[in-house]
Amino acid sequence: MVEVGQRxxxxxxxxxxxxxxxxxxxxRDRALLxxxxxxxxxxxxxxxxxxxxxxxxxxxxxxxxxxxxAKPAAVRALLAANGEAAALRFYADxxxxxxxxxxxxxxVMGTPTTxxxxxxxxxxxxxxxxxxxxxxxxxxxxxLEEDRGGxxxxxSRPLPTAQ
Numbered sequence: 001m002v003e004v005g006q007r008x009x010x011x012x013x014x015x016x017x018x019x020x021x022x023x024x025x026x027x028r029d030r031a032l033l034x035x036x037x038x039x040x041x042x043x044x045x046x047x048x049x050x051x052x053x054x055x056x057x058x059x060x061x062x063x064x065x066x067x068x069x070a071k072p073a074a075v076r077a078l079l080a081a082n083g084e085a086a087a088l089r090f091y092a093d094x095x096x097x098x099x100x101x102x103x104x105x106x107x108v109m110g111t112p113t114t115x116x117x118x119x120x121x122x123x124x125x126x127x128x129x130x131x132x133x134x135x136x137x138x139x140x141x142x143x144l145e146e147d148r149g150g151x152x153x154x155x156s157r158p159l160p161t162a163q
Contacts, residue, residue, distance in 0.1 A: 001107030004126060008117045009105035011065075013091040016072045016079075021091065023065055028119055031147050033140060034065045035114040035131070036093070036103050039078055043130035044112040050131045051114075052088035054140065061144050066090045069100045069111065116140055118147040 002008060011023040011034065023032060035051050037044035048066060055064030065088075068075045072092040079090060093100045100108075106115065109128075116125040124143040127135060 001109070002105075002115065002123050002126070004123050006123055007121050008115065008123050009102070011067070011091075011102055013067060013102060014072050014094050015091055016076050018072050023091070028063075030061055030063045031119055031124065031144055032063045032065065032117040033114065034067060034117065035112050036067045036069065036106070036108045038069050038111045039074060041111045045082075047112050047114075047131040048088060050133060050136060054136045056087050058141075058144070061148075062140075064088060067093050067102060069093050069103055069108075116143050118143075120147075 011032075013021055013023065015021050023034070033051065033054060035044070035047060037048070051064050051066060054062060068078075068090055070078075070092055071094055075090055075092050093102045103113075106113070112128075112130060114127045114131060115123055118124045124147055125139055127139075
């Protein structure tokens with residue numbers, strides 16, 4: 001699994017129309033909070049509204065994305081059935097060789113798994129398991145404060161990795 005302080009692998013994904021996209025390039029103006037999910041995962045479904053709310057509340061400092069380990073058509077069907085809010089962007093991890101290449105590059109072994117990627121492209125925080133309001137209000141915001149100057153958490157004071 002990608003560790004806190006390491007450079008995050010490129011997020012080469014597909015949007016829900018099947019177009020190839022790359023998220024989270026370094027030297028951007030905001031950090032990226034990205035959650036890997038599967039279609040039948042209850043903790044994933046419960047965490048998605050928190051991820052969307054964080055993206056709305058902290059939009060000036062934080063972009064959010066939900067990477068589904070599924071084909072774009074399956075993700076579209078799920079969203080249509082559940083009436084997902086437009087505030088959260090969904091992507092499909094099918095943009096490369098092998099099964100779920102981006103999740104594999106990140107070492108995702110279970111879902112949900114969430115990473116906070118700083119403006120410099122380094123992982124600032126990660127969590128295996130569902131998100132809570134406390135994760136966002138304490139852990140993620142602390143990491144964002146330390147990332148403000150473009151200095152990753154690992155370069156100053158490592159945050160404990162939530163497991």
